[in-house]
Amino acid sequence: MRPSPPKSTSGLARIRNALQYSLDGLKAAYRHEAAFRQEVWLAAVLIPLALWLPTSPLGKALMIASVLLVLMVELLNSAVEAVVDRVSLEKYELAKRAKDAGSAAVLVALANVVMVWALVLLG
Secondary structure (H helix, E strand, C coil), rough: CCCCCCCCCCCHHHHHHHHHHHHHHCCCCCHHHHHHHHHHHHHHHHHHHHHHCCCCCCHHHHHHHHHHHHHHHHHHHHHHHHHHHCCCCCCCCCHHHHHHHHHHHHHHHHHHHHHHHHHHHHH
């Protein structure tokens, strides 16, 4: 892990640093989180499928957005889990609650994919 450079307050350096941190986060999540890898592969199938299916542009946008939302929520869930594990690996009720809430958020995002796709394709 490379050390964080001093924060740039403006300009292209700040944008470049922010982009690099984001890419590092995506790489780490893909490397260390099996669920994120599975959801990336699901997105790799569903996003082209949404573009290919005969739906309205708004329908396509909703279908793609619902899939991307799963990836966003999984990244946040992974961040919560990493912080909780960094603080302590011992069993604590609040730690369990935090991890379970993150997992529940991913479940809700996945249910959202199913509902959005069903409504767009069947409704």
